[in-house]
Amino acid sequence: MKKLTSPTTVLFFILLIAAGCSKTEELPPLNQSRILSFKVPTADGEIIGAVDESDKTITLYLPFYYQFSVIDPEIKLSDGASLLEESVTVDVLDNGTIYTVVGADHSKTSYTLTIHLQQVSPLIITEPSTADQTAIWSIGDNRISIKANFHTTDPTLIKASLVDESGHDHPFIANTGYGPAGVVASIGADGKKTYSYGSLQIPPELLPGMYHIKVSHLALNATTTYPVQLVWGRPASFVYAPVTIGPGETFTLESASTAIHDIREAYFTIGGEKKMLEILSQDTKKVIIRVPDDTPTGTHIPSIVCGEFEPSTPGWWGITITK
Amino acid sequence: MKNYNYLAFNLHLLLICAACFSCSKNDDPQPDRDPTPDEEFYYKLHRVENLAMETDDDNPTEAKSAVYFNLATQQEVPNAQAKTMRWDLSFSGLYNSFIGGNNGTNATNFGYGGAGKGGILILEKPFDEVTEVPDGAQFKLGSGVIGTDDAGAFSEGIGWYLYDFGGTILGNGTTEKTHVAYALGASVTTNDGTVIPARTIILKTPRGDIAKIKMISCYKDVFTADKWFKDTPHMYFTFEYLVIPAGSKHFEIKP
Numbered sequence: 001m002k003k004l005t006s007p008t009t010v011l012f013f014i015l016l017i018a019a020g021c022s023k024t025e026e027l028p029p030l031n032q033s034r035i036l037s038f039k040v041p042t043a044d045g046e047i048i049g050a051v052d053e054s055d056k057t058i059t060l061y062l063p064f065y066y067q068f069s070v071i072d073p074e075i076k077l078s079d080g081a082s083l084l085e086e087s088v089t090v091d092v093l094d095n096g097t098i099y100t101v102v103g104a105d106h107s108k109t110s111y112t113l114t115i116h117l118q119q120v121s122p123l124i125i126t127e128p129s130t131a132d133q134t135a136i137w138s139i140g141d142n143r144i145s146i147k148a149n150f151h152t153t154d155p156t157l158i159k160a161s162l163v164d165e166s167g168h169d170h171p172f173i174a175n176t177g178y179g180p181a182g183v184v185a186s187i188g189a190d191g192k193k194t195y196s197y198g199s200l201q202i203p204p205e206l207l208p209g210m211y212h213i214k215v216s217h218l219a220l221n222a223t224t225t226y227p228v229q230l231v232w233g234r235p236a237s238f239v240y241a242p243v244t245i246g247p248g249e250t251f252t253l254e255s256a257s258t259a260i261h262d263i264r265e266a267y268f269t270i271g272g273e274k275k276m277l278e279i280l281s282q283d284t285k286k287v288i289i290r291v292p293d294d295t296p297t298g299t300h301i302p303s304i305v306c307g308e309f310e311p312s313t314p315g316w317w318g319i320t321i322t323k
Numbered sequence: 324m325k326n327y328n329y330l331a332f333n334l335h336l337l338l339i340c341a342a343c344f345s346c347s348k349n350d351d352p353q354p355d356r357d358p359t360p361d362e363e364f365y366y367k368l369h370r371v372e373n374l375a376m377e378t379d380d381d382n383p384t385e386a387k388s389a390v391y392f393n394l395a396t397q398q399e400v401p402n403a404q405a406k407t408m409r410w411d412l413s414f415s416g417l418y419n420s421f422i423g424g425n426n427g428t429n430a431t432n433f434g435y436g437g438a439g440k441g442g443i444l445i446l447e448k449p450f451d452e453v454t455e456v457p458d459g460a461q462f463k464l465g466s467g468v469i470g471t472d473d474a475g476a477f478s479e480g481i482g483w484y485l486y487d488f489g490g491t492i493l494g495n496g497t498t499e500k501t502h503v504a505y506a507l508g509a510s511v512t513t514n515d516g517t518v519i520p521a522r523t524i525i526l527k528t529p530r531g532d533i534a535k536i537k538m539i540s541c542y543k544d545v546f547t548a549d550k551w552f553k554d555t556p557h558m559y560f561t562f563e564y565l566v567i568p569a570g571s572k573h574f575e576i577k578p
Contacts, residue, residue, distance in 0.1 A: 175385065
């Protein structure tokens with residue numbers, strides 16, 4: 001027993017333990033082609049994507065309120081590494097974007113990006129029609145608004161169309177003579193926020209019939225349960241285009257909104273009398289009219305009569321006839 | 324002979340190694356294109372000529388889609404990238420003639436929601452005389468906030484161009500001088516003798532750099548007022564600018 005506690009023995013054990021402690025386990029070297037961080041800068045900071053080294057994925061949860069249609073991430077790589085692909089923006093609806101990192105040691109690692117778009121669903125349209133009453137819209141009308149819980153004020157993120165009875169989509173025109181379509185948010189009587197996507201035009205080339213409204217906002221889609229009825233209407237506004245022409249020459253009258261259809265008369269009102277004009281051609285947007293040779297000089301306001309409607313006229317600007 | 328073989332062997336080995344290295348160089352990855360400007364971009368006078376906008380004189384009241392422009396790359400940026408830091412100024416509104424910066428905090432800005440920290444203001448001072456960022460500069464954060472000048476028609480404050488609707492403010496009253504947009508990169512004197520000083524735009528980019536911009540012309544290939552007429556091809560923006568890094572104050576050209 002004495003022998004075991006002798007200074008020599010103690011020293012032996014200390015050295016043995018010290019030698020045992022100094023033994024180090026070599027960890028496998030870290031990959032030099034790693035994505036260290038993946039961040040999307042925003043107005044109020046950044047959204048951080050989760051980089052998972054076990055399955056080489058990047059997962060990004062993207063809240064709807066940023067209203068991003070693309071992301072432009074800031075990617076931090078291992079020292080000396082670079083991305084094989086050019087740094088480009090990514091559509092928020094695209095999943096499976098691959099980032100290939102090439103390390104300083106020429107090793108390569110590929111990461112796959114998954115974007116989880118956090119939208120408020122379902123998308124619900126406020127129906128213009130009901131089971132008992134069908135809304136009637138004029139073909140070409142450019143004051144159409146669609147209400148829904150879009151949860152965005154960015155009109156570029158919304159798509160809207162009319163779906164005919166054959167199932168064909170006819171997109172609304174979102175940039176009319178009154179400017180581009182916009183979105184206005186308002187609080188309803190029920191306290192809920194509603195978004196009105198307005199200044200849309202019904203394509204003037206559509207035919208009368210029943211159409212459903214279809215909208216989409218990024219990954220969400222909705223279609224109305226009840227259709228609206230499209231009918232021919234009375235043109236009420238025209239593209240400002242005063243011209244000066246001579247007798248026998250032509251001018252063009254172009255509707256700014258409601259489609260032109262079935263023009264039965266075109267005339268100037270001169271001294272309280274109708275001066276009939278010759279209709280050379282017409283489509284849903286415009287009519288080309290010829291002025292008779294015996295038209296008096298002066299500025300005359302033209303009128304057209306479409307179907308059974310009252311006459312339509314620009315009202316305040318006219319066609320100047322010179323000799 | 325033995326020595327000769329030894330040398331030849333080593334020479335071959337060297338050549339093979341050299342060939343291997345030269346081959347492997349082609350496999351090196353190309354660096355990804357960083358949208359941030361490099362140092363060479365700053366303190367230089369840059370010029371853009373004839374930046375074309377979509378124009379339809381048959382529908383003069385119909386605004387076209389906004390155009391987003393990157394000062395460093397001198398390239399347009401796709402509309403889908405409006406909420407990114409990849410563009411510095413936007414051209415929007417009628418004839419795309421209203422300019423704004425890239426700001427993520429202003430709900431009226433095309434970059435709303437993004438990380439842009441830009442803004443814009445305009446000075447009644449010639450480009451060369453603007454030597455520093457004004458103290459307490461109040462940048463406007465919305466889009467389309469600098470456009471038609473008070474001295475012309477359809478004015479919206481101090482603007483970068485004067486719109487001569489009737490051709491009588493700066494024009495000679497003839498039809499071809501109607502509807503002319505006079506860029507105010509240089510001062511002009513109206514027909515009633517009023518001197519309109521040159522304008523200089525100060526732009527804060529989304530990353531905080533500061534640019535001073537001289538708008539020179541809206542017309543294709545012509546840069547002086549005597550060559551601007553109603554039917555001269557438009558809108559083709561020509562402008563010059565100088566950018567200084569974020570936090571800097573003095574505009575100067577450095578070699």
